[in-house]
Each structure stands twice: as C-alpha cells, then as structure tokens.
Amino acid sequence: MQEITSKRGWNRKVFDNGDGTQLYRFRVRHCHYKDDSGNFQDIDPRLTFDNTAKKWKHNKSSYSCEIPEYADEEMDFRTKYEGANFNAKFKASSASHILGEYVENGEGNYILYTNAFGTGIDLRIYSYWKGIKKVVVARVQPTIQQIQKFNYELILPNNEDVLVDDTTWDKNSTLNARGKRIKIKDSNNKLIWFNQAHIYDSNTPPWSATLDIELTKLANKYLIKKNIGVDVPVADLVYPVYLEL
C-alpha cells in the first residue's frame, strides 16, 4: 500500500492498493500542514533545542513555536495558517528559574520544568498538532501561595482585538472567561483560539471542571489569571492534578 502524496489534504491521506482501489483515510483532526511551497507535509510537533537561540523549537505544523530553556522565560507562538499573520508571546513570570528537559512519551511532546512553582508543582509546555498547551502538574496539594503563581503574561505585539463569544472585549475592565473560549483576531481578520481552561485529577474516572480565567490589560501586556474557586475540592482530589490553559 503506497501513499499518493499528491492527494493529501489537511486531514486526508490516500493510498494506492495496487489492485485498482484506493484507500482514503480521513482523520477528524488535521494530520498535515502546508510547507512554504504549499505542499502538504506530515505534522511533526517534536521539539529540538536551538543552541543559538536557547529555545526549544519545531516548525512542522501549521504554527511554529519557541519554548524557553528556563521556566520563567518568554515563549513564542506564531502562525500563518490560511492567511493568518499572528504572533503572541507568553511568560510564566512567577515561575522559578528552572531548567527544562524534553520529554517524549505516550502523552506527547513537552518541556518539563520540575518544581517550577515550588516543591511538587511542575510546569509542562506541550507542543502538539494544533498548538502549544501549558499544563501545571500538581503532584501534591498546592498551597494558596503556589496557586497564585500559576498566572501568565500574554504579549500581543500588534495589540489585536480580543473576543469572547464573538463580543470584542473593551480591555478597560477585567474579563472573566470561565467556560468560554477566548479568540484573538489578527491584522488579517483571522482568528487564533485559546482553549477553555480546565482542571482534572488522577481519579478513575477523573474529576474535572472548567476553571475561572481572568484577563486583565496592563501597560504593554495582559495578565492571564487562573482562579481555583470553592467548587474545586482541592483537598479531595487524587494527585497528580492537572491544570490546563
């Protein structure tokens, strides 16, 4: 069974069976990206370390990213998917200066910053098919002081519009986006998506809930704050507990 690469699509591979039939394999998600020549290539979000830039990188998907060597440094996300021209930077400014290590296993590809938010509280930055994902892994019950460090800084160099439920945020007040998806409209009117923030534990089946997310405009950046409310039974969860943003 030989793949006919010229028949690839975003979510499609086609194989010639050599008997007059072809097998079309459609995935629900994207399995390809377009290279600079417009040809579909296999998505490969595995990371390699750039010794010059001191960043973990990959560029074999519809976005590229630079993930920092240390937990408290800046990361970069950019995409030109279907006409987009978007760049954002993130920084876990309250994290400790912890060296990251690359992990590649059945859970995916990520940079692990062990104890980034204190003993027993790690930070993982995943690079996967559709974007980057920050996950705080609490191997032990976090203290209130540790929870308050889970905030992130977001820098939008071009001061793009921020939307929730198709309504543009005026940026004058704090935005609460619990259970909602934040979208950013770039200069080409293309949308970039932020996932809902949620928490889940290691129980079987896992306990899970969406998280309060607040967005506040500061002078030249935004503060993304995770709120773990009273509806999250921190003491009763089965650890490790995962907080995704």
Next chain:
Amino acid sequence: MASYYSGAGDGKTKAAALSWDAAHDATSITMADYDYTSTLATVSSAESKGTFTIIRGFLPIDTSGINDTATILSAKFYLMQGTGSPLANGDNDGDDWLNIVGQTTQASPTSLGINDFDNCGSIDNPTEGATRIDFTTIKWAQYSNHADNGSGFVRVTSNTNHTLSVGDYVYLTPLITPAEYRGWHTVTNVTDNTHYDLDVAYTAGSVTQGYAVVWQEFILNSTGISWIKKTVGDPYTMFGIREGHDCIDSSIATGYENGFIWFTSEETSGNSDPYLDVLVLQTYVIFQFKDYSPVGNEQGFNVTWQGQTNLAPSISPVVLQIYNFDTSTWVNLAQNVSSDVNTDFELSAWIGDSGEDISAYHNSANMICCRVYQGGGS
C-alpha cells in the same frame, strides 16, 4: 492554549432527568454538559439514585477529496477506547450495543453546543449506519503489576479475562516511575490469556497500573456509506454514535450503566483520534486484451498503451498493469506521473525479455490481461 484551529466538533452531549423519557426526549436541557476541547468523550445510558443520564456522541468529519463519480466499495470507522475504565456494561440485556447513527444535524460541524443533544439522528430509532457492536464483544483489561519478560521488556499481568492480540494497545499509568511508561504501548507477544509483553523497556522498582484497549471498528452498511460526502462545498460527513437503549428508547435498568469512552480529536497528541477508512474503486481509463501464442517460455512480449487523460498524472498517476494468474493480483508494469493533461503519452513495458518464466501472465487459453487506470479523470 494557543491554537490556529477553531475546533473539530467531535465530542459528547449529555442530558439528565428524573425519568428515562425526560432524559431521552430532552430538547431544552436543564442538566447537561457538552465538550469540544477534551481528550475523551462518552456514549452512555445510565440510571443512578433516581437520575437517568443519556450521553450522545458526535463525529463530524471532512471527507472531501473523493472524486464525485468514484464508487465507494466499503468504509470502516474507527474509535480508540479511552483510558481509565473505558467500558461499563451493567445492563447486558441484548440492547447493550453501540452504533453509528445519522445523519446528525449539529449546528456547526466545527463546534458542539449544549443544544445539539437532540440533533444526533432521529430521537427514536435513528437510522443506523453500521453493524452494531455489542458491549460484550469489546475487549479491555486492567493491569496492576508488571515484570521483566526475560528480554528486558515489560510483561503485564491482566486482572480480567479479555484476550488481547499482538498489535493491540495497552495504556500504562505509572503510579511513581518511570515517566516513559505512561502512555500507549503495543502488545508484542501473548504468552497466555493474562500475560502480555509490551514494546517498552522494563525498569526495576517501578510501580505501575494500566488499561488495555483496542480500536473499535464500525463496518458501515450501504446507508452509512451513502452518508459519506465527496463534495468540497459540503464536505462534512455527519456521524453520531449512540447506545442501544437510547436508540430504541428502552429504559436502562435501575442502578446500571452502559457506557463507552473514546478519544476525541481535539487534544490527542498521538494517533488515537477517530478516523474513517474509505475504499474507493479507481476509474479505469481503458482495458486491453491480447491473444498470446507462446512459442516457448523464453519468449517475451511488449505491452504498449498510448493515450491521454484530462486529470494531470502528477495529481493521480496513470498506471499500466498486467494480471498474474498464479497469484490473482495485478502487477505494476509502468506508470506516468508527469505528462501534461490532454496530451498523448505512452506506457510501455517488456515481459519476459530476459528469458524469465512468463507462464503466470497468461491463462490456459493464452489470454493475457492488461489494464491502464487512473484514479479519476477520463
């Protein structure tokens, strides 16, 4: 967190109520959730402490790319069971089955909303698009310990009696170390019904547990195949998935759950997301038949075809083949991947010109069968 992608629209919707009918027929949902960004989704019918819960799955998939005139011979849809406890089969009364239903009418194929619960095919007796999968045939197993298989790889011991096969998957969840254990591993050897070797190196002193799960294969019937969209402008094939009691509107027994968990597409890092295989018959440009009068096995012959196509060979190769009567297969002789459209080109090949045995390429009546085909075009 940050993504270029709006969403895939697969996931679950849930209704819960104090009676089966209220949950089953719910349109305005008061107890519900929906999910379009999580790794796992569920299909389920359940009753617990007086509350009936029904969860329905949605699986929209962009199937554009198949030629509008192509003939679909068969199709299969695959779901990978989720981790944890992927299966509950409390009410094993014959209605404990899963099936692909359709066509769904969710408001958007790229997102799933709270009001889509009653858009998963007809509420009563939705059209079924595949062969039912009985819950009792779904394999999964739980593991609580592991050992060195004698070759430095992990051998797990199952606590249950489901029999896995080489190539099935096991998901390990180490309680402490090593991190490399966590995730999917392939069964490489079956020692007996409860011991399986995996493709992961053994580490002494670690503590692990895990689950073994396999792909669930839905074989589409002619109706399910007819739902597959080929058109670029209307590209989404709208599959749903529901549990048997829910489909036939038969209340689940009190205190029981029939549930199935699968991986959605959104957050998967590996290849455990749903996929659809469609087998398509290629368009044959021409058949050629030629009499053959052998003088001896040492005598070869040349096959030449000349013609043109309106679909660029660079998009879909034009292939010349000969039939092998011994193996009952078509054998590639030559192909063209570069000629211009609507311009003559030639495919040519010699058979037996080096004195090799050519008896496989003709039958007892000395008939040789050759064909030229292209997947599309004319």
